[in-house]
Structures are given as C-alpha cells and as structure tokens.
Amino acid sequence: MTTVFKRPAALTDRQFSYCPGCSHGIVHRLIAEAIDELGIEGKAVGIAPVGCSVFAYEFFSCDMVQAAHGRAPAVATGIKRAVPGSIVFSYQGDGDLASIGMAETIHVASRGEKITVIFINNAIYGMTGGQMAPTTLPGQVTQTSPLGRDVEIAGYPIRICELLSTLDGVALAERVSVDTPRNIRTAKKAVKKAFEYQAEGLGYTIVEVVSTCPTNWGLSPVEALGWLNENLLPYYPPGVYRDVKAEGFANAAEASAARLAASSVADPTAGKDAEGGGCNG
Amino acid sequence: MTPDTPNTAGTPDTAGTPGTPNTAGAAGAAPDTAGEKVLMKGNEAIAEAAIRAGCRCFFGYPITPQTEVAAYMSKRMPKEGGTYLQAESEVAAINMVYGAASAGVRAMTSSSSPGVSLKSEGISYMAGSDLPGVIVNIQRGGPGLGGIQPSQADYWQATKAIGHGDFHMIVLAPSTVQEMADSVFDAFDLADKYRTPVMVLADGMLGQMMEPVVMPGRIAELPDKPWATNGHKGKRERTVANSLYLVPEELERRNVERFDRYNAIRATEQRVEQYLVEDAEIVLVAFGACARIARSAVGKAREKGIKAGLIRPVTLWPFPADAIDAAVRSATAFLTVEMNMGQMVEDVRLVVDGRRTVGFFGRTGGVIPTPAEVLDAIERMDRGMSGDDCSAEPEHMGGAR
Amino acid sequence: MYMTAQIIVNENYCKGCGLCIEVCPRGIIALNPDVITAKGYHPAKLTDESRCSACTNCALICPDVAITVER
Numbered sequence: 017m018t019t020v021f022k023r024p025a026a027l028t029d030r031q032f033s034y035c036p037g038c039s040h041g042i043v044h045r046l047i048a049e050a051i052d053e054l055g056i057e058g059k060a061v062g063i064a065p066v067g068c069s070v071f072a073y074e075f076f077s078c079d080m081v082q083a084a085h086g087r088a089p090a091v092a093t094g095i096k097r098a099v100p101g102s103i104v105f106s107y108q109g110d111g112d113l114a115s116i117g118m119a120e121t122i123h124v125a126s127r128g129e130k131i132t133v134i135f136i137n138n139a140i141y142g143m144t145g146g147q148m149a150p151t152t153l154p155g156q157v158t159q160t161s162p163l164g165r166d167v168e169i170a171g172y173p174i175r176i177c178e179l180l181s182t183l184d185g186v187a188l189a190e191r192v193s194v195d196t197p198r199n200i201r202t203a204k205k206a207v208k209k210a211f212e213y214q215a216e217g218l219g220y221t222i223v224e225v226v227s228t229c230p231t232n233w234g235l236s237p238v239e240a241l242g243w244l245n246e247n248l249l250p251y252y253p254p255g256v257y258r259d260v261k262a263e264g265f266a267n268a269a270e271a272s273a274a275r276l277a278a279s280s281v282a283d284p285t286a287g288k289d290a291e292g293g294g295c296n297g
Numbered sequence: 298m299t300p301d302t303p304n305t306a307g308t309p310d311t312a313g314t315p316g317t318p319n320t321a322g323a324a325g326a327a328p329d330t331a332g333e334k335v336l337m338k339g340n341e342a343i344a345e346a347a348i349r350a351g352c353r354c355f356f357g358y359p360i361t362p363q364t365e366v367a368a369y370m371s372k373r374m375p376k377e378g379g380t381y382l383q384a385e386s387e388v389a390a391i392n393m394v395y396g397a398a399s400a401g402v403r404a405m406t407s408s409s410s411p412g413v414s415l416k417s418e419g420i421s422y423m424a425g426s427d428l429p430g431v432i433v434n435i436q437r438g439g440p441g442l443g444g445i446q447p448s449q450a451d452y453w454q455a456t457k458a459i460g461h462g463d464f465h466m467i468v469l470a471p472s473t474v475q476e477m478a479d480s481v482f483d484a485f486d487l488a489d490k491y492r493t494p495v496m497v498l499a500d501g502m503l504g505q506m507m508e509p510v511v512m513p514g515r516i517a518e519l520p521d522k523p524w525a526t527n528g529h530k531g532k533r534e535r536t537v538a539n540s541l542y543l544v545p546e547e548l549e550r551r552n553v554e555r556f557d558r559y560n561a562i563r564a565t566e567q568r569v570e571q572y573l574v575e576d577a578e579i580v581l582v583a584f585g586a587c588a589r590i591a592r593s594a595v596g597k598a599r600e601k602g603i604k605a606g607l608i609r610p611v612t613l614w615p616f617p618a619d620a621i622d623a624a625v626r627s628a629t630a631f632l633t634v635e636m637n638m639g640q641m642v643e644d645v646r647l648v649v650d651g652r653r654t655v656g657f658f659g660r661t662g663g664v665i666p667t668p669a670e671v672l673d674a675i676e677r678m679d680r681g682m683s684g685d686d687c688s689a690e691p692e693h694m695g696g697a698r
Numbered sequence: 699m700y701m702t703a704q705i706i707v708n709e710n711y712c713k714g715c716g717l718c719i720e721v722c723p724r725g726i727i728a729l730n731p732d733v734i735t736a737k738g739y740h741p742a743k744l745t746d747e748s749r750c751s752a753c754t755n756c757a758l759i760c761p762d763v764a765i766t767v768e769r
Contacts, residue, residue: 017702017703017704017768017769018768018769019766019767019768020752020754020767020768020769021752021754021757021758021765021766021767022766022767023708023763023766024763027763031710031711031737031762032711032761032762032763034761034762035713036713036714036715036739036761037713037715037716037717037761038761039761040761041760041761041762041763042758042759042760042761044763045763057529057531058528058529058530058531058532059528059530060528061400061526061527061528063396064539070541071541073537073539077535078528078529078535079526079527079528079529079535079536079537080526080535080536080537080538080539081395081396081399081426081526081537081538081539082426082537082538082539082540082541083392083395083396083422084392084395084418084419084422087388087389087392087395087418087419089389090384090388090389090390090392090393090395090396091392091393091395091396091399092396093382093389093393093396094354094356094392094393094394094395094396094397094398094399094400094404095396095397095399095400095526095527096396097354097380097382097393097397098353098354098380098396098397098400098401098402098404098527099400099401099402099527099528101528102400102527102528103528119385119386119388119389120385120388120389120392122385123384123385123389194759196721196759197721197754197755197758197759200758200759201758230715236716237715237716237717237761238716238717238720241717241720
C-alpha cells in the first residue's frame with residue numbers, strides 16, 4: 017500500500033490545543049502542506065497571534081515568533097525587512113486582525129509588504145469565551161451581544177478581503193471556506209498561491225478563511241459547518257478579490273500603475289476645480 | 298563612556314538650545330572617518346552611531362523633538378543597504394523592532410515621551426522574549442501631550458515601569474552629543490550581551506543641540522545569535538521567540554532566570570561620572586543635560602567656598618547605587634537636580650537610606666533650570682546644614698512650585 | 699470493491715469531533731465506543747475496510763490531522 021494522505025512534515029508532532037471540531041487545525045494543515053510542497057520550511061518564519069491560535073508557535077516546524085495582540089503584521093514586517101529572503105506568514109483571527117490590529121493590517125497591505133497573512137474569520141472571539149468580534153454578523157448572539165449584534169449600537173461587520181482589495185500593495189486577496197472537502201481543496205490552492213506570490217515578490221498576500229467556532233457558537237462541530245454555510249458565507253462570499261497575476265499584471269506595483277492610469281480623472285490636475293475633486297479633503 | 302571621563306563639553310548655559318537651526322552639514326556629509334571631529338546635532342549623532350554599531354533596521358514615527366533621528370536614518374540607511382521604514386504608529390514601530398530583533402539583526406526605534414508610552418507594550422514583549430533592541434527617548438514635558446521642550450519626566454517610566462510585568466531595561470543617560478553617539482553604540486552591545494531592550498534616555502536639549510563629536514568606528518564583528526528566528530535552513534533546531542508561559546512555575550522560572558541576569562547587570566554595569574566628589578560635603582546627583590547645569594553650579598559653589606560635588610549617573614538602570622553609597626561616607630548632604638517634579642531623588646533616598654539629608658531641586662514642564670537657581674539651592678542647603686537658615690528645606694522646587 | 703484502501707486514525711490526535719463521519723461518502727467511519735483516548739475522547743475508526751475508496755475526504759476535514767490514508 018502507498019500512503020496517499022499523511023500528516024505534513026511542517027507540522028510538529030504536538031497535539032493541537034483547539035476544541036474538537038475547530039477549523040484552526042484544518043488551516044494549520046493547509047499551511048504546513050503548502051510549506052512542504054514548496055520546500056520552504058527552512059526559510060519560513062511564522063507569526064502566532066493572540067487568540068486561540070496563540071500556541072501556533074508550538075505547531076509549525078519552522079521558526080516561529082509570538083506577537084502581541086494585533087501586531088503580527090508589524091512583527092512580520094520587521095522579520096521580512098531584516099531577512100528579505102525569508103518567507104514570512106502571520107496567522108491571525110478576526111479580533112486580532114480586524115479589531116485591535118486594524119491599523120497594522122491596513123498599512124502592511126498598503127506597503128505591499130511581501131508577507132502572507134492567513135486570516136481566520138469565525139465571527140467571534142474564541143479564546144476569551146465568545147465575545148462579539150468585528151466580523152460578528154448583525155443579529156448574531158455572543159456573550160457581549162446577548163440580544164444579537166445591534167448594528168445601531170455596535171455597527172456593521174467588516175469585510176476584510178473587500179476592504180483590502182482596494183489597496184495598491186495587495187497582490188492576492190482571496191476568501192475561502194473550510195466547511196466541505198471541496199472548499200478545503202480550494203482553500204489549499206489559495207494558501208499555496210499566496211506563498212508562491214510571496215516567494216515571487218509580487219506583493220502582499222492574504223487568504224481569509226471563513227471558519228467555525230463550535231464551542232462558542234454553541235453548536236456541535238457538524239452543526240457548526242452548516243451554520244457557517246448558511247450564515248457566514250452569504251455575508252462573506254468566498255472568491256478572489258484581488259489577484260494581480262490573474263488580472264494580467266506582473267506584480268502589485270504594475271497593477272497599481274494600471275489602476276492609476278484607469279482613473280476616471282485622466283489628468284490629476286484637471287479635477288481640482290471639479291465638484292468633490294481637488295485637494296480640499 | 299568610561300566612568301571617570303570628565304565632561305569636556307561646553308558649559309550648559311552657552312551650549313546649543315532647542316531651536317538651534319539645522320545646518321544639515323553633518324547629516325548630509327555622513328562622516329565616515331572614525332577619529333575625525335565633526336559638528337553634529339545630538340539626534341543625528343545617535344543615528345550615525347547606530348549605523349556604525351551595526352544597526353540594520355530602523356523603524357520610526359515622527360514626533361518632536363526626536364524627528365531628526367528618523368530623518369537622518371531615512372537618508373543614510375538606504376545607502377547602507379539597511380532598512381529605514383516609517384511605521385504607521387509607534388506601536389507598530391516597536392513591534393517591527395521586535396520582529397527584526399527576533400530575526401537576529403540590530404534594530405532600533407526612536408521617539409519622544411508620548412510615543413514611548415505607546416511603545417511600552419512592545420518593550421514588555423521584547424523583555425519577555427529576551428530580545429535585544431535599542432529604544433531612544435528624546436524626552437519632552439508631560440503628562441499627556443505635555444509640551445515639546447526638554448524634560449526628564451520619563452525617569453520613572455524608563456527605570457521602573459516601561460511596560461507591564463516583572464522586568465527591567467537597561468537605561469543609558471548621555472549628557473553630551475558625544476555621549477549620545479557613544480551610548481547608542483554601547484546600547485547595542487549591552488542589548489546583545491544581556492538579550493534585553495536598552496533605552497537611551499536623552500531629552501530635547503541634547504537631541505537638538507550641536508556639538509563636536511568624534512564618531513566611533515564601525516563595529517567589526519557582530520555577535521552570533523543562534524536563537525534568531527530567521528529560518529532554520531534545515532541546519533538547526535527550529536527557534537521560537539515567545540513570552541507566553543501558562544504554567545505559573547514555568548513563568549516564574551523564566552522571570553527568576555531573567556532577574557539573575559539583572560543581578561549580573563547591577564553588579565557589573567553601573568556607570569557613573571564623578572566630579573569633585575572626594576571632598577564634597579554637598580553631593581549633587583543629576584543626569585543627562587541637567588547634569589551639565591548641576592556641574593556648572595558645583596563650580597560656582599566651589600568659588601563661594603562651598604564644598605560641592607557631582608555624581609552623574611550614566612546608567613539610570615542599573616542605578617549607580619555603589620557610587621552614591623560610597624559618597625555617603627564623606628558627604629553631609631545630597632541634592633538631586635532634575636528636570637521633573639522629583640523622580641530620581643527617590644532612588645537616591647533609597648540608597649542613602651536616611652543616613653544623610655537628601656534634597657531636591659527641579660524645574661518641570663520643559664523649563665530648564667539655570668546654574669544660578671541650582672547654586673541657590675546648594676546655598677540654601679549649605680545654610681540649612683549649618684543651622685543659619687531655618688527656611689532651608691530638603692525639597693526645593695523652582696518656579697514650578 | 700476497494701480491498702486495498704484504509705484510513706489509520708492516530709488516537710493521540712483524534713478528539714472524536716465526528717467531522718470525518720459526516721463527510722465520508724460511504725458512511726463507513728464511526729466513533730469507537732470501546733476506546734477512550736488519553737484526552738477522554740472516543741476516537742474515529744473505519745468500520746468497513748473493504749469499502750474505503752481512499753477519497754481522503756475524512757483526512758481533508760480532520761481538524762487534528764489525525765488521519766493517514768493508504769491505498
């Protein structure tokens with residue numbers, strides 16, 4: 017018999033610290049498989065966030081750095097600038113990436129920092145016990161939105177891939193899901209592509225993974241997959257939001273130049289007198 | 298920065314003050330020859346010395362009165378093949394230092410008081426992960442947004458509470474532009490030697506003033522960092538930079554180990570400059586720019602027949618307790634002079650431990666004390682000790698009182 | 699008949715979440731009520747080796763990377 021599926025080498029032999037059925041482990045495996053297949057473990061440095069995946073530094077066989085809450089993109093920037101030949105990835109949840117770390121998230125993308133961000137969006141704070149996250153759906157009940165998220169009070173969820181795809185430094189922004197084997201295969205391709213783009217120096221890459229939190233959603237692992245499918249995916253549609261290569265550009269910089277050239281204000285100086293134009297903002 | 302090197306800089310009342318026009322000479326010239334005397338701003342001297350000390354990554358954010366450090370780095374770093382990056386915030390900047398330091402390169406950030414507060418989280422993580430790095434604080438008045446004039450109001454923050462948790466950070470306090478250069482060089486060595494963040498604590502006066510500097514030569518060899526998280530290349534065990542230990546006994550063990558290191562630092566790295574202390578009856582204690590003013594006042598006091606002397610802590614942490622303690626034997630009183638409401642005076646009192654009177658004179662809010670004011674405080678203290686003047690109190694505060 | 703395929707569940711990793719059972723197209727995985735792992739879970743097991751097609755669905759969705767598939 018031949019082995020057709022086995023635990024990737026880029027995972028350590030540590031048992032994951034996640035709850036049964038939590039999709040963090042699936043995404044960990046996808047990252048590790050991509051590292052194995054691209055043969056980059058020796059130059060990879062991963063950043064563990066604050067949140068349930070804080071122990072990610074225990075689970076990957078490459079060098080790892082644990083970062084302060086939300087600061088993973090800044091830490092990743094420091095590593096990448098110090099060792100430009102390294103492959104740097106940060107692994108962040110929705111609270112870490114889209115709430116406390118939003119400034120770092122936006123700026124690392126706008127700089128086109130050649131790193132890969134794996135973003136776990138499960139619409140809740142897991143580690144602290146199920147509080148409202150920046151991606152919690154309208155009406156979704158959490159420990160700190162006990163009557164459901166009231167957008168009049170708490171505002172609206174943030175769609176990260178859509179937001180980041182407007183930034184010129186982004187080479188790849190793709191949203192995937194891990195609720196079915198088929199979607200997991202797609203997710204794997206996205207993760208691998210992100211690492212490839214980073215290795216090619218195309219720009220910033222992010223893969224948003226719509227994920228589950230059975231424990232804090234109060235559902236069984238199987239029910240959680242169904243809830244993800246019915247509730248999260250409509251709000252966070254999977255898809256490619258930016259892929260400069262697929263759009264026919266060599267890299268993010270070229271795509272950015274094309275975007276500017278396609279600006280509706282053909283002559284930047286011509287718009288100054290026009291309504292809403294100019295530099296009065 | 299040897300302990301007994303006399304302060305050869307110009308007298309403080311004639312030295313450059315904030316607002317000295319930037320003549321840009323030194324910054325553009327990028328003096329590359331060691332041993333040659335050049336005129337530089339304190340902030341620029343810090344930047345140039347950092348490069349010579351092997352700093353490969355600088356992450357900054359604009360804030361008065363330290364911005365020249367970043368401006369200088371933005372010009373020089375690209376020529377050196379290093380990284381200059383303007384971060385989105387001081388929070389991000391220190392975390393970039395955290396990342397670069399973990400990857401094994403010499404990294405630095407600089408800021409001024411309000412910005413340093415923002416860095417405190419990252420500094421705590423660096424300490425917790427045993428990562429070396431250099432943080433420059435060109436202090437301004439506080440609290441809050443405070444002001445932009447020189448201050449020493451961050452002494453407590455730097456030496457006692459730079460971040461959450463059980464840790465210290467080495468703090469160097471230069472008092473001349475030459476020392477700005479030397480101390481940043483030292484800071485990188487100390488940081489690597491003890492795997493700890495090191496702060497160079499200066500102020501707006503030192504940062505903005507121009508003085509002649511002899512730049513240190515380029516560092517020849519950087520220390521090996523087998524713990525660096527820079528990719529294992531399949532040639533070594535993986536490395537992890539981390540400060541999380543959920544098992545209390547494990548975290549305790551890490552902290553105890555770190556404090557063993559701190560004890561070694563306390564035992565071997567206390568640095569101090571002494572001026573006329575041997576026969577002094579009134580020993581002034583002052584650091585940084587303020588020490589220059591105190592030194593000037595000591596000279597004037599001597600002219601008036603008062604045996605005054607000066608101990609200038611060069612390391613604020615470790616606090617030079619040994620030098621203060623030694624002075625207790627000969628001195629009859631101590632007078633701490635600071636540009637704040639009285640912070641270091643607490644450390645002096647801890648060492649003196651009630652054996653002698655410890656007075657304080659300070660100006661705060663960005664007001665720079667004059668030698669005449671300090672002399673007046675010395676004279677009051679002198680009269681108080683001889684019983685001639687009952688109004689002399691151990692605490693003196695100038696116009697800020 | 700696929701006599702030559704099987705899955706091996708590492709009981710050190712398996713937490714009995716049941717996702718593999720849900721995605722197995724042939725319904726031949728179940729939690730083993732006779733075994734309790736060190737962490738206190740009933741681990742998954744293949745109930746009918748003769749029918750496993752080595753499709754890898756179970757391994758793909760396993761959040762604890764506990765499953766090896768052989769053919």
